[in-house]
Amino acid sequence: MTVNSRPITVSVKPYARLIDVLRNELDLTGTKEGCGVGECGACTVIIDDRNVNSCLVLAASMEGKEIITIEGLADEEKLHPLQDAFIKHNAVQCGFCTPGLLLSAKSLLDKNSKPTRDEIKVAISGNMCRCTGYEQVIDAIEEVGSKAKNDI
């Protein structure tokens, strides 16, 4: 599989979840486990351009897939516009939901570069945040959207 644009080959147990392999075999601990049952979105990653809960995906089924985790969002030292906006708008408090939120936001903007607030709310409806109350998150994503030219 490809993870953050790097080809990876790894042996996995047949029942290992993608989140387990990302965190334990590949040391990509940015992806968090909040519930393990697909209800909080903290484990969100992007697989072949679709955001999914990595706690519900078997690693073995990822052969040939392209996976993006939060570690793949920034370009070396240069933060992704979404990351800049989250900081600017105080959309990060404890930070536990943030990786998943950013990837759901990226997923949205990749398909709809200028979303409305309602569209943003639907796009992040699978990512629970206990700290912010979501307004700052929506503001951040809306701002990045408003600045979008052709692609992000």
Place this chain on the structure above:
Amino acid sequence: MIMYNYLRPDTIEEACQLLAQSKGKILAGGTDLMVQIRAQEEKLQDLKCVLDINQLKELNYIKKEDDHIYIGGLTTHHELQESELIQREAFFLSQAASTVGSPQIRNRGTLGGSICNASPAADLIPPLIALNADIKLRSIRGERKLPLISIFTKPYCTNIESDEILVEISFKILSETTKTAFIKLGRRKALAIARMNIAVALGIGDDGCIEEARIAPGSVFPTPDRVKVAEKILLNKKPTSELIAQASKLVSEEMINRTGIRWSTEYKRPVIETLANRALKQAWGVE
């Protein structure tokens, strides 16, 4: 923790063979099965292996042929929601798909998986029941096609054989004059299991009379069904608020006929009546 093996067939035929030999469980999107495995549900205690069929592209399609629509079992909720064909010909099915889970769940969860899981609160099932949908099951013994409504035996149970794969769902397209509506009642706007839901279709002829009426509620019967007694009083009459109110009352009465008075009846009776009322008015075109 349940430790099981992983098999990934390359074709449907191979999947059927492996399923018959291995007595494993089919894994599609995983949004139900993975949760059940984690919860160590009793029915999965002896799970030996999963058969990952998610990559079988030949089971992922939405197409129209003559006056029928055919949907492959691996079509995801997201694909159903976004399909222009489904939005045009069976809008309440695309609406229902959009209410399930979250974007992450909709990107993985499949139509076949939802049907086989047979939750009484499933959102895709009421529209399909209203559409009189059929399903196609395949195994090493061949293929069989049967009405969707006939597979449900009790909540979370179907009579699908353990070596069968749900490969296709199909239904006859509703007439041009028929409009559909779907309402889901949940504790929140996303990531909510339906407390109750309802799918309706209403077709009004040139003479202004109702010529088509289908009402399929969810989470009110032990197995999904249409409410024929409510549909009947609507047919061949002009739609009015009173008539719709009458039909809606029959829906709640039918719920009590079939399930008796329970702790939840005091809540469910007026609410399913109201959901039916709103859905029928939406389909009628009166908001």
